[in-house]
Amino acid sequence: MSFRKAMVAGALALILSLAVLIATSIWHHRLAARLLSRIEMAQHQALLVTRLEADIVARQLADRSQHVAMDQAIAVGMRAYLGSIENERHLIETDAESQAQQTHEWARALELAGIIGNSDRAGWRAARALSHDIAVREQGEAREAAQSIAQAQRWSGRLIGSVALFILLLCGATGWLLWRGIVAPIAALIDGTDRLRAERGPARVRLQGLHELQHLAAQFNDMAEAIETQVATRTTALEQANQWLRDIDGRRRLFLSKVSHELRTPVTVMRGEAEVALRRPENRAALEDALVHIVDSGQFLHRRLDDLLALAQAEDGALSVAPRPIDLALVLREAHAMVAPFARSSGIGLQLEAASDAVPIVGDPDRLRQALVAIIDNGIKFSPPEGMIRLDMRSDGDRARIAIRDDGPGVAEADLARIFDPYFQADVGRSRGGTGLGLALARWIAERHGGHLDAANHRMREGLCVSLTLPVVS
Template identity: 30%
Template sequence: MKRRRWKTLSLRARLGVLVATAVALAVVTVSAISWGITRADLYDQFDARLQSYAQLAAKAASPAEALSTLRSTAEPGPDRNRSLTVQFGSAAGQVTGTAGPITDLPPPAPEGLFTVSRAANIHRGEDRFRMWTAARPGGGTVQVAQDSEDVEDSLGRLGFWLLVVSAAGVLGATAAGRAIARSALQPVDELTSAAENVARTQELSAAIDVTASGEIGRLATAFNAMLGALSRSRDEQRRLVEDAGHELRTPLTSLRNNIELLIHADANPGRQLPAEDRSRLLTDLDTQAVELTALIGELVDLSTGERPTEAEERLALADIVTSAVERTRSRWPAVSFEAELAEADVLVRPAAVERAVLNVLDNAAKWSPPGGTVRVTMSAGGGAVRVRVDDEGPGVPEADLAHVFERFYRADTARALPGSGLGLAIVEQVVTQHGGRVSAARAESGGARFDLVFPLAAS
């Protein structure tokens, strides 16, 4: 129940309680140690005085003579005659004489069981005494007792004031704990307000001024970084949706026109379409449906690729490239593929990397003439491995090299060919997520050249 109640407290309340408890424990501990040290010091002084009294009393012939001697040397005060008592004992442990106000001091221990020079506390009703026992030169023992009420009263007064100081310290610690908690959590309150404002307004540009240092400063910096990442992600999503809507509008419009034409022809028997035109429209519909399916699939791949879910594995990159080459060769039988691969281990997500290599190979095969050759080479060095794909097509115009990896970008010469303009964008995304880079250039054969560079796996 207590643990559940503690969990329901706010962070400010917890911090205040912890600070107050720590300070209160420190104050109480210091007070207790101070009282203990003072008590030990007072009793050491008291016992030293009793020991000196016992040494003087041991030289006297009788308890009365010893008491008279002690009274003459005792510290002045109104109760000094009442406070001292002297008792002699024999070696057998029998009391041989007593002088002083206390008549029932404990008898001394017999010789052989007696430990020389020791102190003991004696209580007689409300009176408190401390007694010191010592050996006499001629045999036997002497016991000197003195009222210890002054010491006990001093300790009582000291304990009372230490208790008052401790209570004041606890109250002060409680107030200080609340103040410290309020001051320490002020940046957290600002972060909370900023987060609530973002949740309420959906405005991701409301950054927080980082004025604190340490953990709070790191938290504010991380919060601003998170807002920036969310803002960039939302902008990317918005741009993706806008671009996708723009790209989908054309094939959807064409599909709708063709379907309306077929519906209109069927609704008017007198204006039937020729069989050749009808067949052509149905073929166009099939082609457009296939293009739409491919476009939607690539959009899904592009959007989900921003949140990788596949685990990374240490693999030989040549195995992935070989699989991609074989798959592409079966798709484009009119194009030849040559591969010169090298041994290089990489830490990658296999399916994503194979998809990226497939996209580059498909692009090269699409632009290659019948009977053309697509060359795939691998080279490792400098902590990285390069996969290079060259084709024998017309190549990428210089003006388009800087844009070939942008989403939905298609060169003027490529608008008549099938494609969504997303394949190379997916390539760049996958390679970048693996810490690599991509580039496009003109190959020595005059066609296009694409380089995919991945970091080598640590040995």
């Protein structure tokens, strides 16, 4: 039920009760006034008839000299009685019984008047008896009117009591409706609001009370659900952002530690070569050999710095690729020439088997050369002394494949799928140093050129084979 309907129904019931109460009071007042008038009239008529009876008795006892005066007094009393009966007609109820009683009373009065008008000794005795009977009847009528008043008072009291009880029940029902329909739902909404503000579980409220408050509760539940969903979504986003920041911070720390470790090795080599050469300044061959090692280490250090910077830019989205038509075989030969001095200084041989014909592709030669050098450097690091790095390129239809094989210990099968992840190093890689960034950078460059990197262990002998596959321009 809506609040408007409840208030209208309560107001109508209260107005109806008050109307019944007022109507009952007016009816009782009017009935009591009419009955009191009848009592007064009945008592007055009884008094007139009693006087008339007394005059008749006195007439019977008086001597003849007093008969005329007594007859006049009796006639006056009779006229007064008849007049009172005439005046009583407007007080009589309209029902048939009341009208019949009034007609009978009027007939008795006329009968008495007739007896008095033609009286002898026997007639006066009859008049006396009739007047006494009329007086008794009038007194009975007065008692009946008094009883009617008492009965009307009892009936009116019961009705007023019933109406008062109904009003009390209506007030109680109104209070219960206000509690159950308004106060309790509002209290539930306040509690739900407190729970929503304090984030104490689901802030749902039960649909109760009047229709308007049920609609308000439904709207509150929808709002609470939307807020909780938004809070959960933003909390998840915040947790993800915090985790992302923690990951970035972890990668930053790892990057710095890797950089420091990666740069320490070539710097130590260059410093050692220079110190050895300075101890024997007269040995020109030793000086030249030391300078060659320093240059090779410097080139390796330069490539490592380029790799680190490139991968950092790739993760931030700042590293770009400028593709153009190029010859992949030429890029491979250039990469071979770049790493050859470092391979020689490391005691590692390089074997190049490239196609003599051009292999046309669309790509960025600098980035592709950087990727190939990173893969070759990785093979040099894991190859044993006097080992061999084999560079092999084959073109098959719309694909060109460059395979780089080393003589190292290979990679555990469980780690093959992760060696291209940034900073990942297998147990052998951690024992030999490095950043774990070269292969990750190579994979990023390959994917930007529409190709992919694969890694597999040699089936016949130890070593790892890393394959770069790129689309060829027809």
